[in-house]
Amino acid sequence: MARHAAGRSGDRARAARRPVHDSAPPRPGSGGAQLPPVDDDVPAQAPDDEAPASDDYVDLAATARRQRRSVSRLRALVKHSIRLTWAADRRAFVVTTVLQLFGAAVIAAQVLIVKAVLDAILVVGDGGGVGPVVLPVVLLATISAMVAVAAAIQTNQQRLLSELVLRSTWQQLLDVAGAVGLRAFESPEFYDRLQRVQTNALSRPYQLTQGLVGLVGGLAGCIGLSIAIVSFEPALLPILLLAGVPLFFSTRRESRLEFDFAVAQTPRLRLRQYLGMVQTGRDEAKEVRAYGLTGALRARFDAVYSAYTDDLRVHLRRRTRLSVAGNLASAAFLAATLLALVWLVGQGRVTLAEAGAAIVAIRLLATQVGALFKGAQQIFESGLFLDDLDRFVAMRPVAEQAEAGAPAPASFGALHADSLSFTYPGSTAPALDDVSIRLNAGEMVALVGENGSGKTTLAKLLAALYEPDGGAIRWDGVDVATYSRPSLRRSVAVVFQDFVRYHLSARENVGLGDADRMDEIDAIAAAARRAGIAGVIQDLPQGWDTALSRMFKGGRDLSLGQWQRVALARAFFRDAPFVILDEPSASLDPRAEHALFQSLRDLLGGRTVLFISHRFSTVRTADRIYVLDGGRVTEHGSHDELMARDGHYAELFRLQAAAYLSPEASR
Numbered sequence: 001m002a003r004h005a006a007g008r009s010g011d012r013a014r015a016a017r018r019p020v021h022d023s024a025p026p027r028p029g030s031g032g033a034q035l036p037p038v039d040d041d042v043p044a045q046a047p048d049d050e051a052p053a054s055d056d057y058v059d060l061a062a063t064a065r066r067q068r069r070s071v072s073r074l075r076a077l078v079k080h081s082i083r084l085t086w087a088a089d090r091r092a093f094v095v096t097t098v099l100q101l102f103g104a105a106v107i108a109a110q111v112l113i114v115k116a117v118l119d120a121i122l123v124v125g126d127g128g129g130v131g132p133v134v135l136p137v138v139l140l141a142t143i144s145a146m147v148a149v150a151a152a153i154q155t156n157q158q159r160l161l162s163e164l165v166l167r168s169t170w171q172q173l174l175d176v177a178g179a180v181g182l183r184a185f186e187s188p189e190f191y192d193r194l195q196r197v198q199t200n201a202l203s204r205p206y207q208l209t210q211g212l213v214g215l216v217g218g219l220a221g222c223i224g225l226s227i228a229i230v231s232f233e234p235a236l237l238p239i240l241l242l243a244g245v246p247l248f249f250s251t252r253r254e255s256r257l258e259f260d261f262a263v264a265q266t267p268r269l270r271l272r273q274y275l276g277m278v279q280t281g282r283d284e285a286k287e288v289r290a291y292g293l294t295g296a297l298r299a300r301f302d303a304v305y306s307a308y309t310d311d312l313r314v315h316l317r318r319r320t321r322l323s324v325a326g327n328l329a330s331a332a333f334l335a336a337t338l339l340a341l342v343w344l345v346g347q348g349r350v351t352l353a354e355a356g357a358a359i360v361a362i363r364l365l366a367t368q369v370g371a372l373f374k375g376a377q378q379i380f381e382s383g384l385f386l387d388d389l390d391r392f393v394a395m396r397p398v399a400e401q402a403e404a405g406a407p408a409p410a411s412f413g414a415l416h417a418d419s420l421s422f423t424y425p426g427s428t429a430p431a432l433d434d435v436s437i438r439l440n441a442g443e444m445v446a447l448v449g450e451n452g453s454g455k456t457t458l459a460k461l462l463a464a465l466y467e468p469d470g471g472a473i474r475w476d477g478v479d480v481a482t483y484s485r486p487s488l489r490r491s492v493a494v495v496f497q498d499f500v501r502y503h504l505s506a507r508e509n510v511g512l513g514d515a516d517r518m519d520e521i522d523a524i525a526a527a528a529r530r531a532g533i534a535g536v537i538q539d540l541p542q543g544w545d546t547a548l549s550r551m552f553k554g555g556r557d558l559s560l561g562q563w564q565r566v567a568l569a570r571a572f573f574r575d576a577p578f579v580i581l582d583e584p585s586a587s588l589d590p591r592a593e594h595a596l597f598q599s600l601r602d603l604l605g606g607r608t609v610l611f612i613s614h615r616f617s618t619v620r621t622a623d624r625i626y627v628l629d630g631g632r633v634t635e636h637g638s639h640d641e642l643m644a645r646d647g648h649y650a651e652l653f654r655l656q657a658a659a660y661l662s663p664e665a666s667r
């Protein structure tokens, strides 16, 4: 296992460890790491903290509407899209672009060949032989075939490119999500952005690629057609452009309508999606039935859906009107164009064949203008996603720097937590306040206290998941803030209160305790035996390869207590010198719990153990016990010392003992 060996000085490492979630402007004098600014090309967005999370989209929509109109915004977005696509896969990007340009050239050539065909036909009409027609007709057929072939390759190439951009986006997303500290996940700004990027990462890269390709193709098509026309009569170009005017306006207006509609409906679509999920989700199925919620949730779903379809009707009526108006105007302009053509022909400035080709060009141009606008619209729609992604990706170097430092020693002789204080982001009350504890190597130390007293928070600090706001954790006198956090975590095995149930194979569920040793099946089995779960796993249909989830074919779910043993096995397999168990027995039956704690010293032979438990029968076996209350250590000592003290611990102990002995006492 390669350890982080950045070798930075402790002070710098410490200075770098400011929370990475903070996207607000730096406070004066705060120094240290902060998020780099967003791309300068992009007009400033309203800061996230100005709007509550739920209104985020609405707020972004307003911003988008403002930005959408600006050409410079489009330029910035196009540049950004090209960068993203280029980074995803250069080859696919180049191939797609070349195909687009080729397609545009072919379209332009088509117009020239139509003219040649018409010329030839007119010659035939004048009594000449059929001979001259043959070549242009063959050419026309060939070029039509080429258009078809290019289109087929194009479609598939575009799909591949979209998929590659999608993959690259996900890689970036996962890189950041994995690199940021746990603290980032406590920050609503970070989490909102992560959710937004994640939700959009499924569709936006696709849309973006399509938009970019459409824009490039449409633009090239328009230019190609213009060149073709100009090549036989420059005077035709203004006429051609004139015919495009109504199409230009109606297409642009339609694009805007469509964009506004999509943005306005986003919150509603999210709600609809959520309501659909609640009614189909496995986790929710129990409660939905127990509370008889099917009707109520369904009604809510229907209401949201109806509101959407009502708006959609209105929207589509507007679009239809626009489209009809645009096409009527276009027809009128076309008539005018034709008249102008007739006049030019009468003047002898344009031949009949050129006029015919111009009419074909006008029709083709309409398609290209449409593609151009659709592409631009798609890019605009992806713009907010690009901004989000940008800011999100910018967190990675900051996060990585924050985790850097000298490699930690493999273990410690004594761990001292001195005057730790910690407040969760967004909270006012500290979760830990001036907490000091000590663990000597090989000791078993217990934390007790009521719900919310700060036990789990202290465990997370000791596991190097959070940095204390004040005080220090020292390993043999050295402040661990000077060590790289990943290297510290190598020496710690934690079983969290809310451990993860991986929907993966049994082997992976245990093996992920030390992913580098995943193939050591004997060690994995030994860890499972120690946690008392090996028998259950061996009896599964595919043994160690059985997926511990009903989501997969042949998979099996376990009971909560069995899952807890799997989590324990994972920690045992990690083979770390320092083990933290946060209520590891909460879901175990009394016999299993008794057995676990009886043998814990043997199971973890020689390791340093910090465990959190509400069961005093197990707590009393600890070498030392710390009692937490409201984020402070109120008492500590051995069981006998604490009982003799007759304080909070003694009171809690007697309460539980009495409750076990006589049912009345617990009432």
Ligand SMILES: Nc1ncnc2c1ncn2[C@@H]1O[C@H](COP(=O)(O)OP(=O)(O)O)[C@@H](O)[C@H]1O
Binding pocket: 186, 424, 425, 427, 431, 449, 450, 451, 452, 453, 454, 455, 456, 457, 458
């Ligand atoms: N992620 C969090 N964000 C904000 N506050 C939290 C978070 N987790 C815990 N807290 C608060 O910190 C205090 C200590 O919580 P915790 O350490 O989980 O207590 P315990 O494990 O002793 O039940 C509680 O007041 C709790 O509400």
Ligand SMILES: [Mg+2]
Binding pocket: 455, 456, 457, 497, 582
């Ligand atoms: Mg807890």
